[in-house]
Amino acid sequence: MNKEITDALLREFLLGNVDDVIRDQIESLFLTDAQARKRVFTAEQDLIEDYLEDNLTTADKQRFLSRFAQTAAQRRDLRITKSIKEWARREAWEHSFPAKHSVWAGLSSQLRLKPLLFLPITVVVIIAVVLTVVWLRREQALSRHMEVERELARLNAPTTQRDQTAQMASLILSPLTVRSTGQQIEFKPPSDIRILELRLAWIQKEYYPTYQVQVRRVGVDESFTIQNLHADVDVRVVRVRLPANILSRGQYRVQLTGVGPDGSLGPTEEYTFVVAA
């Protein structure tokens, strides 16, 4: 076949888009030259694939159908190519899908691991995954804890404590030492309340420059500490504000400690209250 007869020209010939001279030239070669015949047929297969993949323009699609889907035999031939392509795509997908989703399949094929090595490697991987999950959870908990402590510091800063808000509830708590056993102060947080202010009665004779409060829910290890609190000497209370969203159902234990000028800790009073549902 002449060199100037390119695949692109063959494609146009197949779609009937060439002049009579070119068509005669290609047809003549098609009839007499086995190599040329092969080229026409392979170009035809490419065109059939383009049709099946919907890569033809509307006009070319019409030309294609008028030449390659006229007879029952041609239509069957198209169906056969379509079925082969669909089969190949299905097979390729089924082969690639497990490899994409199975770490072991990928590892074994890439590293050519012996089956004996699977068990120790599996154990190591499981331990690594568990440790990672534990570490991530701890990091998340720590981050949340620090966030709450920052919020507590903000709410209990002297300037903020003077602010009054409608979304705040108060509880007056007496130290356990002056309360009869079994008496519990209960708090049912209304939905619109954002802050709970605890007014902790200070019954010691001595006052301290600052106080610190530690809040902990009974049965939970986590506790929050608020420092640099000041006593309201007139009414003998230390106010501490807690964000309502950190309170969940249960009993809370609060420890109030006086802090001396040199940072030494003075006596501690303990208080409790219950958050009800």
Add this chain to the structure above:
Amino acid sequence: MSRDLAISTEALDEILAWLNSDRGIAVNMYVQLRHDLEHLFSLRGCADPEELTDEVLDRVARKVHEVRPTFKGDARHYFHAVAKNVAKEDFKARKRRVSLEDVEPLQPEINETDEEVAEVEECLQQCLQNLSREKKELILAYYAREKQAKIDYRNELAQQLGISVETLRVRVYRMRVQIGECINDCLSDKGRVKMKRIK
């Protein structure tokens, strides 16, 4: 276009002798020529390529005795020349029909029944089992992708096999023909079984 004459034995012998002095080769060439002419009529968008091919072979048979002594070159060029005339006549006839109908009918999309598709799929599975593992893997690799990914992958595949893309296309085309023939045989068998059931 009507054909009243069947090809006489003498005319057929002369055509075969004209195609090649070796009768065995000549018969193969004649069969191939018939197939190719049909294909060319299809490519010209003719409605009945088989009928037109018969017409070409009839006309050549009628003229072979006169033309052969003076014709120079490959005899198939003469068949081609006759085929072009037949195609032109067919084109004129179609044009007349179209102008009478005043509308060029659009080619419909291919309609297939689920049963037809299922039969081809079933035969394909049978035929793939007849292929060697290497051939099956090559067909799978060749047809698994589409559009640009297909072109890129076929280039890669040819490199891996140490052949040109053109050779790869021809190799796969041969396998495709082999599978097609197998499927057609399988479908014919199914058809025969069905006919028996109907009887």
